[in-house]
Amino acid sequence: MKKIFIDRNETVANVIEKILLEADSEVVLIIPKNSVLKESVTNFHLIRKEAASQGKSVFIESVDEGVLALSKASQLEAFHPILQKSQTSSFSDIIPAPPARFDLESRRAKQPAGFVERGEGESASPKIEEVKVTEEIRRPRPKRRLGLLIIIVFIIALLGGGFWATGKYFSRASILISFKKTAWQYDNVFLAGKALTKINSSSLTLPAEQFSQVKNLVQFFPASGSANVSEKSAGKITIYNAYSSESQSLVATTRFTTPDGKIFRLDERVLVPGAKIKDGKIEPSSIEVSITADKPGADYNLGPIPRLVIPGFKGTPKYEGFYGTIVGETKGGFIGKRAVPTEEDVTLAKSKISESLKSALEANFLASLDPDFKIVEGATEVKTTKLTANRNTDQGGNFSVLGEAEIKTLGFKENDLKTLLLAIAIRDNPEKVFKDLKLSYSGVKPNFVKGEITFSLKAEGVLTEDFNPENFKKEVLGKKVKEAEPIILKLKGISSAKLSLWPRWLVSLPKDAAKVEIKVD
Numbered sequence: 001m002k003k004i005f006i007d008r009n010e011t012v013a014n015v016i017e018k019i020l021l022e023a024d025s026e027v028v029l030i031i032p033k034n035s036v037l038k039e040s041v042t043n044f045h046l047i048r049k050e051a052a053s054q055g056k057s058v059f060i061e062s063v064d065e066g067v068l069a070l071s072k073a074s075q076l077e078a079f080h081p082i083l084q085k086s087q088t089s090s091f092s093d094i095i096p097a098p099p100a101r102f103d104l105e106s107r108r109a110k111q112p113a114g115f116v117e118r119g120e121g122e123s124a125s126p127k128i129e130e131v132k133v134t135e136e137i138r139r140p141r142p143k144r145r146l147g148l149l150i151i152i153v154f155i156i157a158l159l160g161g162g163f164w165a166t167g168k169y170f171s172r173a174s175i176l177i178s179f180k181k182t183a184w185q186y187d188n189v190f191l192a193g194k195a196l197t198k199i200n201s202s203s204l205t206l207p208a209e210q211f212s213q214v215k216n217l218v219q220f221f222p223a224s225g226s227a228n229v230s231e232k233s234a235g236k237i238t239i240y241n242a243y244s245s246e247s248q249s250l251v252a253t254t255r256f257t258t259p260d261g262k263i264f265r266l267d268e269r270v271l272v273p274g275a276k277i278k279d280g281k282i283e284p285s286s287i288e289v290s291i292t293a294d295k296p297g298a299d300y301n302l303g304p305i306p307r308l309v310i311p312g313f314k315g316t317p318k319y320e321g322f323y324g325t326i327v328g329e330t331k332g333g334f335i336g337k338r339a340v341p342t343e344e345d346v347t348l349a350k351s352k353i354s355e356s357l358k359s360a361l362e363a364n365f366l367a368s369l370d371p372d373f374k375i376v377e378g379a380t381e382v383k384t385t386k387l388t389a390n391r392n393t394d395q396g397g398n399f400s401v402l403g404e405a406e407i408k409t410l411g412f413k414e415n416d417l418k419t420l421l422l423a424i425a426i427r428d429n430p431e432k433v434f435k436d437l438k439l440s441y442s443g444v445k446p447n448f449v450k451g452e453i454t455f456s457l458k459a460e461g462v463l464t465e466d467f468n469p470e471n472f473k474k475e476v477l478g479k480k481v482k483e484a485e486p487i488i489l490k491l492k493g494i495s496s497a498k499l500s501l502w503p504r505w506l507v508s509l510p511k512d513a514a515k516v517e518i519k520v521d
Contacts, residue, residue: 001026001059008032016050019058030081032062044074152266157307173509174305175488176475176498178466179521181435184425186459189292189443192412193452197258199416201423208412209373210451213365215383215405217357220398222351223341232393233333235326237264237308242284243321245274256291256324258307263294264308264330272322296335303329332392339397341389349401350387357405358382365407373411378444380409410446410453414439421459429463431492436462465493469518478511 006015015037020028028049037043044060052060060071060078071078082438199206237256241248247376254266267290276283293300308324341349361382366375393399418437426432437480443456472491477483481499488497501509510516 001028003028003061004034005029006037008035010036010045012037014211019047019051019056020054022056025055026031026059027051028059028061031060031062031064031067032424033062033067035062037065037071038064038066041070041518042056043072044070044076044432048074048076089254115330121196122219122332133147170503171506171510171515172402172502173506173516174519176500176519176521177467177488177491177494178496179467179491179493180495182429182432182463184426184429184459184461184463189454189456189458190417190420191452191454192410193450194410195451199420199423203422204420206412206416206420208410208451208453210408210410210448211365211369212406213361215357215361215407217360217386217403218352218400219349219353219403219404220394220400221341221345222350223339223393223397223399224345225340225342226337226511227337227340229334230296230336231332231334231341232296233298233302233330234267235264235291235303235323235330236288236328237291237326238286238288239270239272239287239322239324240284241272241275242282243275244282247274248272248318248322250310255294255311257311258302259306262300262302263311264291264300265294268289291330293330293333296333298333298335300333301329301331302326330339339391339393341391341399345399346389346401349389349399350403353387353401353403354384354405357384357403358407361405361407366409369409369411372415374414374417375409375411375471376441376444376453376455379446379455380407381446381448382407408448410448410451412453417457421461425461425463431466432463433466435462435464467491467493467520469520473513473516473518476509476517478507478509479515486511 002022004015004018004022004027006029010125015029019029021405031037047058053499058076060067060076061081062068062071062078063080063082068078068080177231188204190204190206194208196205196207239250246272250266250270250272252266252268256264256266258264270287270289272287274286274287284374303326305326308326309319310322310324313319315321362380366380369375384403384404384405386402388402390400390402417439418434421437422434438460440458440460441455444453445455446453475487481501484499488494489501491497
C-alpha cells in the first residue's frame with residue numbers, strides 16, 4: 001500500500017490524478033481536518049469511481065469525523081489513524097521516517113507530487129508504507145506562520161513609515177474663509193494740493209504733487225516757394241591770444257581777414273582769455289566763436305584756413321599776437337534763385353512741430369512718473385513756448401523749425417484717496433476694510449498757479465472684515481482639527497469656512513507655516 005498525503009486545499013481533480021499516477025493498486029489517502037473535499041459527498045463518489053475504473057483500491061485515513069462519514073457514505077473504507085490503526089493488518093510494514101525535515105523534503109522533491117518514497121529492498125507486493133514523522137515534520141506551520149508574521153510586520157512598518165514621512169514632509173493644509181460683505185457707495189468733490197501734507201476726511205482734501213518738463217525739437221520741412229536770394233557764408237573761428245597774460249575784448253563785427261583778403265566778422269562780442277606764461281615763455285590761450293562772411297556768395301565758402309589776422313590791430317604789437325584759425329569750413333554763401341518757404345509752409349510746419357512736441361511729452365513724460373501717483377484725465381497741460389523758423393533752405397530745398405514746449409500735470413497717490421474713503425466708510429462700519437473698490441473721476445479742474453486740482457468722485461465698493469491671514473495662521477499652526485475648528489468659527493463676521501488637509505488621514509495642521517495656506521473669499 002502507498003500513502004498519499006493530501007493538502008487541505010487540494011481539489012478532487014488533483015487527488016484523482018495522484019491516485020491514477022501511483023503504481024500501487026492499493027492507496028491510502030491521508031486527508032487533513034477541514035479539507036475542501038469535505039464540501040461535498042460527490043468528491044468521494046468520484047474518487048471511488050475513478051479508482052475502481054483503473055482497478056485500484058482506495059482507503060481513507062483522517063482525524064476529521066466529517067471526512068470519515070462521507071467516505072463511508074461513498075463505500076470507501078475509512079479509519080481514524082489513532083483509534084483504529086491496530087485493527088488493520090495491512091499496516092504491519094512500517095518504514096521509519098527520515099530524521100530531519102530537510103532530507104525528507106529534498107527527497108520528496110525528486111518524486112511526483114503526492115508520493116511516498118520506497119525503502120531499499122522493498123518487495124513489489126502491496127503494502128502500506130507508513131512514515132513516522134518527527135514533530136518538526138508533522139508541524140511545519142508554526143515556522144511558516146512566523147515567517148508570514150515577520151513579512152506582515154515588515155509591510156506594516158513600511159506602510160507606517162510611508163504614512164509618517166508623507167505626513168511630515170508632504171503634508172498640506174488649506175483654510176478657505178468667507179466673511180460677510182456690505183455694499184458701500186459715496187459721491188462727492190475732492191481737492192488735492194501740493195501745499196497739503198496729509199489727508200483730511202472732514203474737508204475731503206489730500207496731498208498732491210506738480211510735475212513739469214520742457215522739450216526742444218528741430219524738424220526740417222520742404223519749401224514750396226522760390227526766390228532770388230543772396231546769402232552769406234558762416235562758420236566757426238578759433239581766436240588765439242599769444243600777446244600777453246591779460247584778456248582781450250573784441251566787439252561784435254570785428255573783422256578777420258584771410259590771406260587772400262576775404263573778410264569775416266564776429267557775430268557777437270567775445271572776451272579772449274589771457275595767455276599763460278611758463279618758464280618766461282608765452283603759451284597762447286584760445287576761444288572758439290561764430291563768424292559770418294562780410295559779403296554774400298559762394299566765394300566765401302572756405303576752409304580750413306590756418307591763419308586770419310585782425311586788420312584793426314595793424315601797426316601795433318597786437319597784430320602779431322592775436323590771430324584766428326578756421327579748422328573746419330564756412331558754408332552757406334549763395335547768390336541766385338533758390339527754394340524758399342512760403343508763409344503757408346511756415347504756419348503748417350509750426351503746427352506739425354507743436355503736435356509732435358505734445359505727443360512726445362504726453363507719451364514719454366507721463367510714463368516716466370512714479371506709478372504710485374494717479375494722473376486723472378484732464379489734469380495735464382501742454383503749452384508750446386517757442387516756435388522759430390529758419391527760412392534759409394539747404395541744398396535739398398528744406399527749411400528748419402525749432403520748437404519748444406512745456407508739459408505740466410498734477411497727481412496724487414490713489415492709496416491716499418482710498419485711505420480717506422475708508423476713514424469715511426468706517427464711521428458707520430467700524431473695523432472694516434474694502435474688499436473691492438471702484439473709482440470714477442469727472443469734473444477735473446487743475447490750477448497750475450496754485451498747484452492744486454479739484455475733481456468729482458463716485459466710489460462703489462464692498463466692505464468686509466479687517467482680517468490678517470498671517471496673524472491668523474500663527475494661531476492654528478500645529479493645532480488638532482478639533483482645536484482649530486472653534487478658532488475659525490469664532491472669527492468675527494464669518495459666513496462660512498472650509499478646512500482641507502492632505503493627506504486625509506492627518507488629524508493636525510502642519511507646524512510649518514509654509515505648508516498652511518489661508519484663503520479669503
